[in-house]
Amino acid sequence: MLIGKKIFNLQKSYGPKINLKYSIKTSREIGAINMKLNSFKQYDLVIFDCDGVLIDSNLFKCEAFGKSVSEYPDNIVESFVDHCKKTFGVSRYVKFREFFNEFAIESFDETKYQLFLNRYANLCKGLYHEADLTPSVERALSLLNHSGYKLFVASGSDEEELIEVFEKRNLINYFINIYGSPKKKTECVSVILEDNPGLKAVLIGDALSDLEVSKEHNLDFIYMSKYTVQSKEQDKICRNEAKIVIDTLEDLF
Known part of the structure; x- marks a missing residue:
């Protein structure tokens, strides 16, 4: 896939215009970027995880899980937070159950369950606006977008929250669609692939759950390691089985 391919129309009516500060302007720059995009030429479609890939929010979200059940003894809360780190990418709906x-x-208590979900949602609304974007996110998205790649998000985070955050942070128009929970991540990826038959996709994630989803759908997996919160064992598996291992998105360009 080459620079100059027809650009997809991503100017959705509900979001701001794409930040053209990152547009490609010179033929020299186009040539340099084209060289760096060689590893992507085999793909038509790029699926991004959100937390730890686009937004540096992993640690904040793990802390939010603990705060959501803070009335329980410390040892229970700490064990739960550790579990959340090891299963990052699995939705809150599953974890709180x-x-x-x-x-x-x-025994399961529906009233408490809804209380935990509401606490967590309120914490996430604040942290998503405070957390930094990972390095060169806008540049990477702009380069891929202007090169004709179809970009999607498939996340374990709540879909409505993601859309709201991406709108406010001027990221939404880089993407064809943004998918999240309560659908499982594998279901999100299924929807993307079913809507784009015949297109070759790659998934960029930071957790073992992302690798497992990529395997389930026979996709290449790019492992972004800098912000992962998973165990050393899980990190090793991802490094060994990923198509490419990167520190941040900067490494792709």
């Missing part, structure tokens, strides 16, 4: 049986050792 697991909390009852696996950590609090009590």
Whole structure:
């Protein structure tokens, strides 16, 4: 896939215009960027995880899980937070259900469950606006977008929250669509692939759950390691099985 391919119309009515500060302007720059995009020429479509790939939010979100169940003893909260780190990418809807049986050792309580979800959602709204974007996010998205790649987000985070945050942070128009929970990440990827038959896709993620989703759908996986919060063992698996390992998106360009 070469620079100059027809640009997809991503100017959605509900979001701001793409930040053209990152537009490609000179033929010399186009040539240099084309060389760096060689590894992407085999793909038509790029699927991004959000947390730890586009936004440096992993640690904040792990802390938010703990704060959401803070009335429980410290050892239970700490064990739950550690579990959340090891299963990053799995949605809150699953994790808070697991909390009852696996950590609090009590029967599921719908009222408490909704309370935990509401607390977590309120914490996330604040942290998403405070957390930094990962290095060169806008440049990477702009280069890929203007090179004709179809860009999507498939995340374990809440879909409505993601759309709101991406609108406010002027990122939304880089993407064809943004998908998140309550759908599982594998379901999000299924929707993307079903809507784009015949196109070759790559998934960029920072967790073992992302690698597993890529395997399930027979996709190449790019492992972005800098902001991962998973265990050393999980990190090693991702490094060994990824098509490419990068520190941040800067390494792609």
